[in-house]
Amino acid sequence: MRPLLQFFSQIGTPFYINAYPFLAYMSDPSHIDINYALFQKNPGIYDAKTNLHYDNMFEAQIDAAYAALEKVGFRRMPVIVSETGWASKGDENEAGATLKNAQTYNKNLRKRLSLRKGTPYRPRMPVRAYIFALFNENLKPGPTSERNFGLFKPDGSISYDIGFKGLAPSSAPPSLKDYRFGGSFSLIHIIYAAVVLFLIS
Numbered sequence: 001m002r003p004l005l006q007f008f009s010q011i012g013t014p015f016y017i018n019a020y021p022f023l024a025y026m027s028d029p030s031h032i033d034i035n036y037a038l039f040q041k042n043p044g045i046y047d048a049k050t051n052l053h054y055d056n057m058f059e060a061q062i063d064a065a066y067a068a069l070e071k072v073g074f075r076r077m078p079v080i081v082s083e084t085g086w087a088s089k090g091d092e093n094e095a096g097a098t099l100k101n102a103q104t105y106n107k108n109l110r111k112r113l114s115l116r117k118g119t120p121y122r123p124r125m126p127v128r129a130y131i132f133a134l135f136n137e138n139l140k141p142g143p144t145s146e147r148n149f150g151l152f153k154p155d156g157s158i159s160y161d162i163g164f165k166g167l168a169p170s171s172a173p174p175s176l177k178d179y180r181f182g183g184s185f186s187l188i189h190i191i192y193a194a195v196v197l198f199l200i201s
Contacts, residue, residue: 001072002072002073005069005072005074005077008074008077009074009077014078014079014080015065015069015074015077015078015079015080016079016080016081016082017061017065017079017080017081017082018081018082018083018084018132019058019061019081019083019084020061020083020084020085021036021037021038021056021058021061021084021086021105022037022085022086022097022101022105024037024057024061025037025057025095025096026090026094026095026096026097026145029095029096032057034096034101036055036056036057037056037057037096037105038086038101038104038105038108039056039058039104039105039108039109039112040104040108042055044056045060047060050067050120050121052120052121053120054120056112058081058084058109058112059119059120059127062079062081062119062122062127063119063120063121063122065079066079066119066121066122066125067121078125079122079125080128080129080130081127081128081129081130082130083130083131083132084109084129084130084131084132085105085106085131085132085133085149086101086102086104086105086106086149087102087144087145087146087148087149088101088102088103088148088149088150088159088160089144089145089147089148090143090145090148091143091144091145094143094144094145097144097145097148099159099160102148102149102159102160103160103161103162106131106151106162107161107162107163109131110162110163111163113127113128113129131151132149133149133150133151134151134152135150135151135152135153135154136148136149136152136154136159137149137154138153138154
């Protein structure tokens with residue numbers, strides 16, 4: 001691992017991680033407060049080693065990566081979340097996989113990213129993240145949750161609203177298929193714009 005991190009350091013690339021409070025909660029719902037996983041009001045967790053308090057699991061997962069990098073000599077390497085999200089549907093044994101929780105997590109994640117602030121362990125390093133996923137993957141094998149992480153359904157209709165005014169079901173056609181654009185505009189452009197809006201808003 002050290003040679004790879006050294007290479008990352010030399011070329012100036014960040015360290016990318018997948019941060020999934022959903023998976024952590026699903027693995028131990030009896031001992032993890034779902035509000036802590038969903039960015040909702042909760043007592044939080046105190047880390048005695050760093051004397052830091054965490055009110056959400058997302059930041060705790062990022063700081064775990066920062067702490068690990070620091071331990072092996074790469075304190076200045078930034079961490080970016082390459083994937084995070086919440087399943088809107090799951091099997092009976094997949095705790096927390098509901099549409100309401102998915103909407104809550106992604107809406108609160110969007111609000112958190114819009115603050116452009118760091119984590120308790122790295123307060124000067126603004127958090128950057130990519131949501132997983134844009135579309136439900138209806139042909140993906142495995143448990144039901146694996147096919148239900150998307151903001152949109154395979155037909156282009158919206159799975160749930162996370163606060164994009166132009167994409168709310170109440171104020172826009174229910175499916176991207178219903179949009180008509182002239183010139184070189186296409187569905188790909190709309191998808192790209194939605195992703196950019198999520199990252200910068």
